[in-house]
Amino acid sequence: MREIITLQLGQQSNYLGSHFWNTQESYFTYGQDGESPVDHDVHFRPGLGADGTETYMPRTVIYDLKGGFGSLRKINALYDATEDGVPQGLWNGRTVVQREQPIEPSAYQESLDTGDAPPELTTSTVRYWSDFNRVFFHPRSIVQLNEFELNSTVMPFEKWHSGEELFASLDKDHDILDRDLRPFVEEADQMQGVQVMTGIDDAWGGFASKYMERLRDEYGKTPIMVWGLQEPTVGTSREKRLLRLVNKARAITDLYAQASLLVPLAIPSVSSSRSVALDRSSPWHVSALFNAAIESTSLYTRLKTSDRTNSTSLGHMTDILNVFGKQTIVNLQISPISPPKPVQNGTNGAVDAPSGRGELVGRPHELEYEDQPDANAQNDLTTLDVDLSSLDETLGQSGARSRRKPHLFSQVSTSRGFEPAQPSDEVDSDTPRYGGFNRPKTYQYESPLAFPMLDSYPRIFRDGDSHVIQNQIRVKTVLSTDSSVMDKMKGLRTTVARSIGLEDRETIGNELAEIAEGYKEGWSSGSDDDDDE
Template sequence: MQLGQQSNYIATHFWNAQESYFTYGADEESPVDHDVHFRPGLGANGTETYMPRTVIYDLKGGFGTLKRLNALYDISEDAEASSLWPGKAVVHKQQPIGASAYQESLDSGQAPPELTTSTVRYWSDFNRVFYHPKSVIQLNEYELNSTLMPFEKWHMGEELFANLDREDDLLDRDLRPFVEEADHMQGIQLMTGLDDAWGGFAAKYVERIRDEYGKTPVWVFGAQEPVKGLPREKRLLKLVNKARVLAELSSQASLIVPLALPEETLPSNIHLDPSSPWHVSALFAATIESTTLYTRLRTADRIYSSNFSHMTDLLNVFGRQAIANIEMSPIDPTSPAQNGTNPTNARGDPISGLYDRVDDDEYESGSQKGAAHLEVDLSAPQDLRLDPGARKPKKRHVFSQVRTYRGRETENSVDEEENIDRGRFGMRRRPKVHNYRSGLAFPILDSYPTIFRGSNKSVIKEHMAMRTSLTTDSSVMDKIRRLRITVIRSIGVEDREVIGNELAEIADGYKEGWSSGSDDDDDD
């Protein structure tokens, strides 16, 4: 599911990558099981189709040049012939948005021009796939980038969902048709804005999903726009929206993964424009696609494939830790490991612990390797600085970590002693670390911006080895506490106590198992 402009940028990169994994030769077989994310069907002329299994919501004007009916479902229909009105029909049409040169080249089969931040106006400008007409849902109540009524406050999304759901049961109309045609629903992967009104829309949607599909894993990837340079009131509004979303979703979603571009300088192997949603979403999409790759690999090798339910159980070890941090490290493909030596990233630093083989028994009990920090923390580390007067966060305590590596195979080891943690009463304990690997590198397509660099400063244009991690750790507690202190007075009196208590409960869920009374901050 894709809710809003931020998520649709990310999802477009995601679907373009999925489309690139298709193989067409008789002797070729893709390592990806396309039936997980694609659905078979019939076009208007009876031809077989294979389209993304997704539901896309956006505001009026948000779809750009994307039409609900495409070349596979384009049936011309006379407005007068289909109308029940016996009189003459008057049709009012808004000036259509001109197609991008990239889309025109795809339609004509020509070599596409290079995309730039100035030529990508909408997420549909770099889209490479066809969608089923039922996937495309425009909400006309709000307009994209409106200055008169911007879709930016929590209650707007909440009210919009309530009004639409009252008129047409959204779950029955939009989601259920895709669910019922699936042989087995592994889970629901939902992408949404986390800091605007889409957060309110998503929270109410997930609540309805949970009522209907109580045992189905629901993963929420919540994107946040860069806030550097925004006025203080705008930054505070986004933080309030985020606090409300986390408070609402923590009891409904199986896993919540906040995504934000770090305010710190990025590594030298990543060059992106933080003002371009095409660039920012590309980094998010590469991380999400790499992290979830193992839920759609063919299952011939059980060790290197998984599913949402299993990965949820691995991460949420105490049952109260639904928020996970996400990190990534791009690895320079121009410096492959040879003769058993460790691979390096684009700065020449060794990347350790990539291939820790884990058998089924070890998956249940946790690998005996230490948890790792990666180069780029996309889990909004700046939230740790929200309350300057708070005590400096202690070293993070890792409860569980899912590490993934995609790219060329190598063998190496990691120092097992360096990440031993000491829990309550000084007992030695190791975090549970679960490792997945695949030789399938991340594809760099012509629709993807050239944001990755090699060790020789060259632009990487074909494939990228990548390492990612999903981690439940005590830094979530520190972020939630500081978020609560920052926004609590900006929340209406009628909701203040409820939201404050829910945020405090979320933070408490990340103390269990390691902290003692002396570890508690006085932030509350």
Template sequence: MREVVTLQFGQQSNYVATHFWNTQESYFTYGADEESPVDHDVHFRPGLGADGNETFMPRTVIYDLKGGFGSMRKINALYDMQDDPVDSSLWSGQPVVHRQQPITPSAYQQSLDAGLAAPELSTSTVKYWSDFSRVYYHPKSIVQLNEFELNSTIMPFEKWHTGEDLFANLDKEHDILDRDLRPFAEESDQMQGLQIITGLDDAWAGFSTRYIERLRDEYGKIPVWVWGVQEPVNGLSREKRILKMTNKARAFAELSSQASLIVPLAVPQVGLPPSIRLDPSSPWHVGALFAAALESTTLYSRLRALGSVNSTSFGTITDLLNVYGKQTIASLSMAVVDPQTQAENRGKKTESALNGRGDDDHEVIAGPDLDDMSAEGSREDSTILDVDLSSPEELDLQSGRRHGRRRAHLFSQILTCRAPPDESDNHQVRGSQRQGEYVRRHRQKVHQLRSTTLFPILDSFPSILRSHDGSAIKDGAALKTSLTTDSSVMNKVRGLRSAVIRYIGVDEREVIGNELAEIAEGYKEGWSSGSDDDDDDL
């Protein structure tokens, strides 16, 4: 077993996670002669329903505000209770029941419940993340925080300290970890890590940061991955943008010492490639884009055929990316790959085996072409994909830094390619003796995972991925993703610090400023000459 327990914090994150869970559910096979390429025990847990039948549900805890769950009930059809809770009440008098008008399930959900063909979803019909959910959750997975209401204008849930204070109050009253997380963690035989999907630029950043601080007290050695979801800023006022950047800066300052890996996720403000058609105002669309990248880049952690836990765990990938122990922020990018182009490109390079094992469905391979590699590890060694989800615009937050940048120094990169098999697969794992000698002399910087398991396109997934002729991709998409640690993070963090430091209270300004400066310094170690001129040009 190599279980992963997921924590979901907030509306934006739950859109991403819903797409993720729908994808995991699609990997299930039900025929006796079929075997799924995915090990379901990693993300799903067995259990018993109210009727005694076996159930299989996600290992996750979902937090959202009042009204954020839409029509989803805490007690679903698999765990429905026949007894009226009023009957077992200690109160012998006549109860008075006040009920709020329930939210009507979407037409998509009603069709799923009735076993009928589901209608096509659109941005106008998806109002909550539960509107397109295809998965049943255990009642313990549903945690509604009634102290705040979704989209409230009176008490908006958008400031760091609001989330921080909410966690402190709830934890003092309930011991949140003991109540919500521990049941899922204790039933895991060999937990490989905790996967946290959280808002990075709103009050959920403060809430999740305090949550992770507690996690470190309880599970000090477990890898903790944080996917930091950010809301598109186009159309927001200057005050709202500053608030979001300030929340993000605080999150970086505190999470960098608590999380094993932090991956910020943001829709690029510049134009997207023709292969992606996205409505940035729709959290359903944005969540789908993030989920496709997240699900693809973590595919290695749940594939059956990869076999060895040590070569496919959260911990191993964290060690590969965090080269000098201070590089916990990684950049995620992705690209939609046309199968014909993919076949041509894959025939151009010869690569060597990373763990000495390959098979027809999945293989872990390593390294770019030998002639392109250098001991310095420049950006030329890495693969640059179409869509950078790591807030690349933050490189321009500092005035006067838009020109003359040097190439970013590459520390490490994890490449994932999921595409149909082609003839070039027959020689992809045959490396030369010269390559083997090079890898022994120099630390490998680029690591690749290749799988023929395509990203499934479900009826709950919007038509945002396009082929070379502009048509929507159906059934399965060939995708590439890269998870990278390089020196560009240094300038991003410096730019963020410069942009927001004046808006942070005097009592916290020095501490947060120093933390961000220390994070930036962590991306100089091992390669920088220490020259001030070099720092400015990077």
């Protein structure tokens, strides 16, 4: 098998993870539905429930703070409370148990338990990521960190060092990898790699950095793909934005050295696309857009290997994108595309949008480059509707970002919901796809499997007439290694330099500069291409 183990670190990642696992669950087929093209063993593990029945649950470890799990309980309908045993204390006297008032399940969760038709979710009814979760997790997957409380004003979990210190303390007491991750690794027959979903602009960035160090110590050659999530900055104070950028700078310099691929993700601050409308203040909305991009671009790592042309692995994607061995950071773009024939529901496809501000997001106008390349050219960077690569490294400083056309090193372009093009008879599938001077810059993967719009998903996608898309959609994504990372790292270095303590300022500044240099190799040295104007 080609197992992938997922680590979810914090609220941002768990909103994303809930969407991700709901999507994976939707690919299961039953009865006369036909065979799914997805290899479920990649992300799901078999097991036995408390009553001896077979179970099938995600290969994931979920970390969150006290109060972050909402109504989700460690013990669910498939496992009883005796699974982990009852700890025996030394006190033989009378005990008094104090219990906090449990959080009531959402109406959506109750409908799943009763089998009734689920109510429509809105931004006001989704209080926690567990409110729209559709899958059961193994008790070992649930790890609550009681040292901090979600949204605490007394001890906020927002500084990088807080996450770093929390991991060090927990690892010293428990050996986190042995306790939490190793059981899932030992179950895998042939582990493909690890994907990590984590915030990088809060304390979870520090937690993830230390976790990655331990992962590399234990699994030195295992591909590790990190999805680095950032909260929207619109409406945030300058002080808070600067703190997030400092956290981000620290996280990037650490994760860059440890991850096989690092994909920083952020919602564009400038709106121009009509294909996506979402409430930036809702993590349910924001994580839904992230999930559509992540789930679509990684779909080909879990398709059945019978489709040799369109199945790949985390290791193969790393080899494709990290051209010179110093290009760990990659950019992600997405274009959601409405079906060719909209579903007729008596209103010609027009449906009222759910509550929320419904702001349009898309490619910012200032990133529209002159002499835009042909998107079909093999050696040019493809540009899609929504650029999710982190765009706000400069706190609005003018002139900090270059307007030059990025130089493309390599890109993975994916299309789903479209019928795959017939492969050319002249292409030998056994021919090496990279290496040497004839290496292509664009690698195309295609699948007819459209992206499902579940009842747990916010209606954030729009068709060409600005109507809400209710059912499945077609999606294009591009995961690219290009020279825009150089400008971003330079801008980040300039912005945060004076906000980092003297003991770390030079080290982090030099590391950001080294990352930027890794995106000049092979194209700009000794040429005029490095000029901004």
